Structure formats: C-alpha cells, structure tokens
Amino acid sequence: MRVPRIYQPVPLAAGQQLALDDDGANHIGRVLRMQPGQAVMLFNGDGQQYPAIIDEAGKKNVLVTVQSVEQHHVESPLALHLGQVISRGEKMEFTIQKSVELGAASITPLWSERCGVKLAGDRLDKKVAQWQKIAIAACEQCGRNVVPEVRPVMRLDQWMAEPFEGLKLNLHPRAEYSINTLPEPVQALRLLIGPEGGLSAEEIAAAREFDFTDILLGPRVLRTETAALTAMTALQVRFGDLG
Known part of the structure; x- marks a missing residue:
C-alpha cells in the first residue's frame, strides 16, 4: 500500500x-x-x-x-496566483483541487458582475474553509509539502488593484496573443479566470487599465473550469516545471 x-x-x-x-x-x-x-x-x-x-x-x-x-521539494519555479471568479457547485471545488495539483502558489476566489453564486456571512466563511481543506487534501494526494492559501473572497476590482510585481494575464477568447508568444522568463504571475458567463466589457477594460494582458488559449470557447486548468497547464509548460 x-x-x-x-x-x-x-x-x-x-x-x-x-x-x-x-x-x-x-x-x-x-x-x-x-x-x-x-x-x-x-x-x-x-x-x-x-x-x-x-x-x-x-x-x-x-x-x-x-x-x-x-x-522533498516539488514546488514549481513559477509562483502562479490564480484569481478565479466563483463557479457553481462542484466546479469551484474541482478547479481548486486541480489547480493545487498543477502547482498554484495561491488562489483567490472572486466576485464579478456575472458571478452566479450567492454566498454571504457564515455560509461564505464555511465555504472558504471547505475550499482550503480541498487544497490540503490535494497536497496530500499530489506530494506537495507547501499548502497553497485559499484567500478570503474579494471583489474583482479589489483584487486587480492589489500591488503585484510580475506578469498579469486575463484569459480572453478574442485576444491577439497566445501563451506561446509571451516573453521569457517569468517567475511570478497572476492569472484571471472569469465566470461562466464571462467578464463584462467594463471588467475587461478595467483589467487592461490594471496592466492585465489578454491572452488566448485557442479557437474554442472553454468552460470556466476547463479554461483555468488548461491555462495553468500551458503556463507551467512554458515557465514552470511541466515538460
């Protein structure tokens, strides 16, 4: 065993x-x-x-x-902070679990204009605690000895405004640039993944004002949980420790 x-x-x-x-x-x-x-x-x-x-x-x-x-060091050289707009039900749990397996250094659940989840007070606190337990369980399974923090839920605009020294990316289905066109090297990165209904035009414009670069994964529109994990995999291949 x-x-x-x-x-x-x-x-x-x-x-x-x-x-x-x-x-x-x-x-x-x-x-x-x-x-x-x-x-x-x-x-x-x-x-x-x-x-x-x-x-x-x-x-x-x-x-x-x-x-x-x-x-026993298995942490990625890429310090990747995932900003994920909260998705419904088990989708958010799945995203957190797999992002930890893929090497996320930290995760911030986000509120956005089109977020379809309604949580507040004790229910929200319990949900964040549950997400942290999922991150711990993912570390137990995948061999990580550093536990990524699931941060308290923030509004998207507050998260985008936080000081950050590194590359900031926003996944956008009509972006001009792909992950393969990003310059090297990158050691610290923030990745924004929008809700199931996508970010609003105002939120996309605000992300650009906060120096987020729009990036494209491919010609197909991906579901929010698929987009997060596909983008993280591609970023770890390019800048991290996935071969």
Missing part, C-alpha cells in the same frame, strides 16, 4: 510523538484501518516531510512517532 500522506498543522521534529488531529485520525484509523507499526508521511506546510510510524491506532485516536525529516 502506498504510504498515506497526512497534513498536520503543528511544528514537527524527528523523535516527536504526537496524536493526529481529528481529520488525520479519522483517515488513518477509520477509513484506512491502519495498524501499529505501519508507516505514514506527515507534512505541515514548511516544505519538508516527516516519515512516521504508528504507535497506537483506533477509530478516533491515532498516535505516531516522527522518525526523521526529509527535504
């Missing part, structure tokens, strides 16, 4: 014994039904990973001992 990777948001060190948090204990003890003596891999977001051995395992409580500290 593949050694499961478990995120633990606490300081970790070789020789340390700790009880896994509720999520980790549930996955190891209840879902996988692992036993004492079996191996797990812990990480806490500091960029390292920590091989550990299970000492005690129950359905609610799992005790492990950290064996060592390993350097």
